[in-house]
Amino acid sequence: MEKIALGAHPYLYPLPTVIVGTRTEDKPNFITVSFVGIVQQHSPPMISVTLHNNHHTSKGIRDTKAFSINIPNTRLLAKTDYVGMTSGLTVDKSEVFEFFEGHITGCPIIRETPLNLECRLIKEIELGGESVLFIGEIVESYSARKYLKRGIPYVPKLRPILFSINTNSYYRVGRKLGKAWHEGLRIKEKVRKLS
Numbered sequence: 001m002e003k004i005a006l007g008a009h010p011y012l013y014p015l016p017t018v019i020v021g022t023r024t025e026d027k028p029n030f031i032t033v034s035f036v037g038i039v040q041q042h043s044p045p046m047i048s049v050t051l052h053n054n055h056h057t058s059k060g061i062r063d064t065k066a067f068s069i070n071i072p073n074t075r076l077l078a079k080t081d082y083v084g085m086t087s088g089l090t091v092d093k094s095e096v097f098e099f100f101e102g103h104i105t106g107c108p109i110i111r112e113t114p115l116n117l118e119c120r121l122i123k124e125i126e127l128g129g130e131s132v133l134f135i136g137e138i139v140e141s142y143s144a145r146k147y148l149k150r151g152i153p154y155v156p157k158l159r160p161i162l163f164s165i166n167t168n169s170y171y172r173v174g175r176k177l178g179k180a181w182h183e184g185l186r187i188k189e190k191v192r193k194l195s
Contacts, residue, residue, distance in 0.1 A: 009166065010165060010166075011166065013164060014162035014163065014164060014171060015034035015035070015036075015162065015163045015164070015165060016034065016036060016071070016160060016161075016162065016163070017032065017033075017034055017072065017080060017160070017161035017162065017163045017170065018032070018033055018034070018036050018049075018069050018070060018071055018072070019031065019032055019033070019069075019070040019071075019072055019080060019083060019097075019110060019113065020032075020033050020036075020049055020051070020057055020061075020067055020068065020069060020070075021067060021068040021070055021099065021107060021108040021109060021110060022057055022060035022061050022064055022066065022067040022068070022107055022108070023060055023063075023064050023066075023106075023107060023108060024056050024057065024059055024060030024063070024088055025060075027088075027092065027094055028093070028094040028099055028108035029056055029057055029060055029088035029093055029094070029108075030057075030070075030083045030088075030093045030096065030097065030108070030110070031051070031055060031056075031057040031083060031084060031088070031093075032080050032081065032083050032084025032085075033049055033050075033051065033084075034163040034165060035049065035050035035051075036048065036049045036050070036069065039135055044137045044138070044139075045137070045138040046122070046135055046136065046137050046138065047069060047117060047119060047135070047136055047138055048133055048134065048135050048136075049067070049069065049133075049134050049136070050127070050131050050132070050133050050134075051131070051132060051134065052130050052131065052132075053126070053130050053131060053132045054130070055087075056087055056088035056089050057088065058132055058134075060088075061121055061124075061134055062121075062124070064105075064106075064107065064121075065105075065120065065121040066102070066105035066106065066107040066118075066119065066120055066121060066136075067107055067119050067121065067134065067136060068102060068107045068108060068109045068110070068116055068117065068118055068119065069116070069117040069119060069136075070109065070110040070113040070115075070116050070117075071113055071114060071115040071116070071158065071160055072110075072112075072113045072114075072160070072161055073113070073114050073158060073159040073160060073161070074159045074160075074161055074172050075159070076112060076113065076161075077161060077170060079096055079097065079112075080161060081170075082096065083096055094108070097110045097111070097112055097113075098110070098111040098112060099111055102118035102139075102140060103118070103140055104118055104120070104139045104140055105118055105119070105120055105139065107119075109142060114143060114144065114147040114153070114157070114158045114159075114160075115141070115142070115143045115147065115153050115158060116141065116142040116143070117138045117140075117141055117142075118138070118139050118140040118141070118142070119136030119137060119138055119139065120136060120137045120139050121134060121135075121136050122135055122136060122137050123135040155173055156173070156176075159172065159173065160172075160173060
């Protein structure tokens, strides 16, 4: 299959859609973000989020050294989009969601979202230009029981929102394709026999 060079673009598909929560000027504030990812899975678990350096939320994270990652479901699409298109400098976003304070950091956490991660800021990296990368240690996770299967979050129940940055479009998760570390066993066995 012939490949066509497309240039240097952030074509990583799909991106998760999350809502970052923090306290800014002693008021809960939320922003929708897609540049987020797991940095480390264990000991301690860490997550990163990239924001515009001058966002109201960036100031809140710097001041409080804490933030939450709230994973909305498709039912919350309009609210999720709204907090991403308005600034906490001009709009009081603490009224958009019902929230509670994290047990460890006290950061605002959205009650309506199926899954939440409470994070303590451990590192800030200036990326040049207008972006900053915040790395947080995940100090607690929260979910309602109805979104769990065998005690862990279950994607079909979560119904997370996916995002395409280059078309500015939201999508939903499709069907399960297979089991990780299982689907490749036939190839692994075949390669083992050839060696």
